[in-house]
Amino acid sequence: MDAFVTRKQKKRKTSTSDGTAEESYEESTDIKLAILASLHPEAEQEMLLDILLAHDGDVQAASKMLKSPSTPRPVKKTTNSTIAGQTSLRSFTIDPSSGEPSSKKPKLLSKKGQTLYLYDPQDISEHTPCSIIHNFLPAEEANELLSELLEEAKTFQKASFKLFDNIVSSPHTSGFYVGSQKELQEQKDDYHYNGGRIVDVRTLTPKLEAIRTRVQETVNSAIQERIRTHHGGQKPKYQPSEPWCANAAFVNCYNGPQESVGWHTDQLTYLGPRPTIASLSLGVTREFRLRRISSFLSSSSSNPDPNLTGQISLPLPHNSLLIMHSTTQEEWKHSVAPTATITPHPIAKNIRINITYRHYRSQFHPKYTPKCHCGVPGVLRVVTNDAKANGERERKENWGRYFYMCHAGNVPDPSRTKCYWFLWGDFDEDGNPKDTGQANQTKPG
Numbered sequence: 501m502d503a504f505v506t507r508k509q510k511k512r513k514t515s516t517s518d519g520t521a522e523e524s525y526e527e528s529t530d531i532k533l534a535i536l537a538s539l540h541p542e543a544e545q546e547m548l549l550d551i552l553l554a555h556d557g558d559v560q561a562a563s564k565m566l567k568s569p570s571t572p573r574p575v576k577k578t579t580n581s582t583i584a585g586q587t588s589l590r591s592f593t594i595d596p597s598s599g600e601p602s603s604k605k606p607k608l609l610s611k612k613g614q615t616l617y618l619y620d621p622q623d624i625s626e627h628t629p630c631s632i633i634h635n636f637l638p639a640e641e642a643n644e645l646l647s648e649l650l651e652e653a654k655t656f657q658k659a660s661f662k663l664f665d666n667i668v669s670s671p672h673t674s675g676f677y678v679g680s681q682k683e684l685q686e687q688k689d690d691y692h693y694n695g696g697r698i699v700d701v702r703t704l705t706p707k708l709e710a711i712r713t714r715v716q717e718t719v720n721s722a723i724q725e726r727i728r729t730h731h732g733g734q735k736p737k738y739q740p741s742e743p744w745c746a747n748a749a750f751v752n753c754y755n756g757p758q759e760s761v762g763w764h765t766d767q768l769t770y771l772g773p774r775p776t777i778a779s780l781s782l783g784v785t786r787e788f789r790l791r792r793i794s795s796f797l798s799s800s801s802s803n804p805d806p807n808l809t810g811q812i813s814l815p816l817p818h819n820s821l822l823i824m825h826s827t828t829q830e831e832w833k834h835s836v837a838p839t840a841t842i843t844p845h846p847i848a849k850n851i852r853i854n855i856t857y858r859h860y861r862s863q864f865h866p867k868y869t870p871k872c873h874c875g876v877p878g879v880l881r882v883v884t885n886d887a888k889a890n891g892e893r894e895r896k897e898n899w900g901r902y903f904y905m906c907h908a909g910n911v912p913d914p915s916r917t918k919c920y921w922f923l924w925g926d927f928d929e930d931g932n933p934k935d936t937g938q939a940n941q942t943k944p945g
């Protein structure tokens with residue numbers, strides 16, 4: 501059984517719609533789940549997963565639990581929504597004195613090389629930088645939005661760009677939407693993504709426009725709630741205090757189980773530090789995975805707590821709104837993993853549509869982005885211990901500092917002399933540039 505637990509993870513290169521490139525990993529939980537399912541063909545996948553994870557990935561212990569008369573009998577699903585019958589991990593904790601399920605909360609661990617699956621909004625809020633709202637839109641409206649975007653997605657393209665001498669194409673297609681013709685023209689003229697521009701910019705479709713204000717209101721209340729529950733009423737440094745405004749949206753289309761997006765963080769250049777991103781999923785349920793960037797773990801990165809270094813998977817069902825709060829982009833990476841199987845959706849068949857609403861902040865308009873010697877606007881990054889992303893700026897005393905670097909340094913182009921230009925970003929408490937376009941230039945630490 502151990503061979504399944506310790507199976508090596510596979511790596512591969514990929515790229516995202518906003519142009520950041522990373523590597524993705526595949527995991528062995530699927531196999532353990534398949535074994536458990538073959539032992540308990542009557543049980544629902546979600547229940548098996550919950551129990552497997554409550555037993556720390558031990559298939560034998562999970563199977564024993566399933567055979568126990570005290571375990572609730574699984575009820576067959578009548579819809580294809582994975583949300584039906586979902587339970588919190590709390591329902592599967594065993595009281596050691598009685599051997600009965602107890603309501604005590606288990607310790608949730610995301611061990612290195614393992615995946616912790618979370619479904620319950622309270623678990624997600626407590627153990628990830630995100631919060632989730634299931635059944636966000638009225639059912640009919642969600643279906644209509646899905647149908648509209650499935651039609652749009654027929655004309656989406658795969659994003660592709662150059663990475664270390666290879667053309668990397670994103671393993672899914674996407675479209676980019678803004679609120680007005682003026683913003684559309686500005687995107688075409690002024691905005692850069694990895695040194696290039698997005699040619700296909702569209703204005704929000706009628707249904708994307710119709711939900712925009714609701715997304716905004718929900719996100720703004722969730723931000724306030726998060727500040728209360730996770731930050732003692734004090735917003736994190738650099739998190740904007742201005743209201744969040746959904747003025748741009750990437751729409752991603754994952755056609756089939758193998759389409760995915762690799763581990764990445766979203767580009768900060770036009771969102772600024774500590775952005776909030778709202779992600780509405782439609783159609784097929786897929787796994788959204790999260791893992792911490794180890795330099796932001798509380799223990800030292802040379803000795804991080806092994807219980808916090810694994811990945812967390814959030815299956816995102818049709819009509820769920822995931823809010824990535826202000827620590828997500830700087831302290832975590834996220835991905836949508838390829839999978840062996842999916843449950844087809846009655847409208848979308850094998851397709852998952854995902855909308856990420858973003859706030860392109862006016863203080864981060866490209867006219868304020870510091871420019872490299874090449875004349876190209878820089879890319880805003882944060883210093884982490886990710887050597888590939890940060891090069892020599894990864895030294896501990898600089899972790900968490902922001903800097904601009906050349907796109908050419910980000911995506912080396914052999915036809916150009918390698919460019920080492922960089923500028924420390926200097927932001928106030930609200931993450932606004934202190935001196936727009938004129939940050940102090942200093943030497944790397």
Ligand SMILES: O=C(O)CCC(=O)C(=O)O
Pocket residue numbers: 516517518750752761766779788834835836854856
């Ligand atoms: O499809 C998703 O849930 C995530 C998409 C994403 O990470 C992105 O567009 O940057």
Ligand SMILES: [Fe+2]
Pocket residue numbers: 516764765766834
């Ligand atoms: Fe992303």
